[in-house]
Amino acid sequence: MEIVILAVVIAVVVLGVLGGLVVGSRRKKPLPPAPPTAPDITAPPAEPHVGDEAETPRDEPRRTIEEVDLPDATATAPVAVEEPPVVEVPAIEVPEPTAGRLVRLRARLSRSQNALGKGLLTLLSREHLDDETWEEIEDTLLTADVGVQPTQELVERLRERVRVLGTRTPAELRSLLREELLKILVPEFDRAVNTDSPLDTPGIVMVVGVNGTGKTTTTGKLARVLVADGKNVVLGAADTFRAAAADQLQTWGERVGARTVRGPEGGDPASIAFDAVKEGIEEGADVVLIDTAGRLHTKTGLMDELGKVKRVVEKHAPLDEVLLVLDATTGQNGLVQARVFAEVVDITGIVLTKLDGTAKGGIVIAVQRELGVPVKLVGLGEGADDLAPFEPEAFVDALIGD
Known part of the structure; x- marks a missing residue:
């Protein structure tokens, strides 16, 4: 019996020792405090964590609401008003009279x-x-x-x-x-630019020719000729394939008070021509001048384009004049161009430009003979009023002198 009691006591002691070892192993020795260091002024302040105590507010002077300069709610803030850009309207010019203009420009020949x-x-x-x-x-x-x-x-x-x-x-x-x-020179030719419509509509004049002959400039100068003769003119900028052609024509029109009907670059020329005639009718204009594109890439394309312009315009009224612009300095090459255009549209008159810059004045005779239509206007310089009605007698007198 004593042996059993002794064994139980030994077991209790062993268990107690083992338990103390386990508990001791779970307790960790606290770390010594870190030595004090200088604060890092460049480091950002530590972010607060949940449970941290709020910082004690600093003692700062406080202002009442009366001392704070608040904006007046009733005052209206000034709004900057943009001044509209000043558009300078060009002064309307009075073109030189056309009567006797070729005589006055005789020295140019x-x-x-x-x-x-x-x-x-x-x-x-x-x-x-x-x-x-x-x-x-x-x-x-x-x-x-x-x-x-x-x-x-x-x-x-x-x-x-x-x-x-x-x-x-x-x-x-x-x-x-x-x-x-x-x-x-066939003096019996009727050389007047026909701008009188038999209908109650403006006279419709279509200007055709190769780019580079001065076609758009000639159309603008022709507007001056007609204005000088007392006509009210509307311009149709149907040359939409050449850059700035519409701007150029509009500038010419503004100088004499003629309005220009135009569309987007690369737009449909026939549509613009149609609108120009329509607006000319609505405004009661005397003449509508239509400047057409002068591309000669293919005869078929040119024929289709000019033919379409002609058909669309004639939904309003028939064309009264189709003027072909030729560069006098191109000589016989100009006759080749004339033949192509004559096949496309019915040419009724010729405008010879740059006649002052060539020693080949005989082109007047040749082109009339080639097309069977009269030279009606000649360009004798770069001035605004250097486009003159062609007068055979004044022309011949200038050629052979006194």
């Missing part, structure tokens, strides 16, 4: 005069007009772009008259040459 008129007079004044001289006369006419057939006709008539009449003095030769040049 001096280059053509030297090559054609004076050259012919010099040859005709020779003591002996043999075959060689007549060949030189023929060459002079051909060089001046008169054309082969008109040159042959003119030389034959001159030879016959000189032979029959025996004309020899300078005055007689000048008179003879003047008569023959006038005859070949």
Whole structure:
């Protein structure tokens, strides 16, 4: 019995020792406090955590609501008002009268005069007009772009008259040459720009030609010619494929008080032409001038485009005039262009530009013979009023001099 009691006591003691070891292992020795260090002024303040005590508020002077300068709720804040941009309206110009304008610009034809008129007079004044001289006369006419057939006709008539009449003095030769040049220029042609519609609508004038001939500029100058003659003009900027063509035409129109109807760049030319005629009718205008595109990439494309413009415009009223603009300095190349346009639309008149810049004044004769229609206007410079109605007598007088 004593042995059993002793065993129980030993077991209790062993268990007690083991329990003390386990409890002791779970208790950790506290770490010593960290030594004090200088505060890091560059480090951001530690963020507060849940349960942290709030910082004691600092003692700062406090202001009452009366001392705070609050905005007045009743005061209206000033609103900056933008001044509208000042648009300068160009002054309306008074174009130079067209009557006698070609006579006033006669000096501009001096280059053509030297090559054609004076050259012919010099040859005709020779003591002996043999075959060689007549060949030189023929060459002079051909060089001046008169054309082969008109040159042959003119030389034959001159030879016959000189032979029959025996004309020899300078005055007689000048008179003879003047008569023959006038005859070949067909003075009986009606050279007035037709702007009078038989209907109760404005006269409709379509301007065609290759880009680079001065087509848009000529349309603007033609507006000045018509305004100078007392007409009220509306411009249609149907050349939508050339950059700034509409701006250029509008600038010309503003100078004489003519309104320009235009559309987006690359838009439908026929639509713009239609709107221009429509607005011309609504405004009671006298004339509507339509500037068309001058592309010659393919004859088919040109034909379709101009044909469409013509058809659409004629839903309002028939065209009264179709003017072809040609550059006089291109000579015979201009005749090739003329043939293409004549196949596309019915040309009723020709405008020759840059006639002052060429020694080939004979292009007037050649283009009339080629198309069978009259030269109605000629450009003799870059001035705004340098577009003149063509007058055969004044032209011939300028060519051969006094």
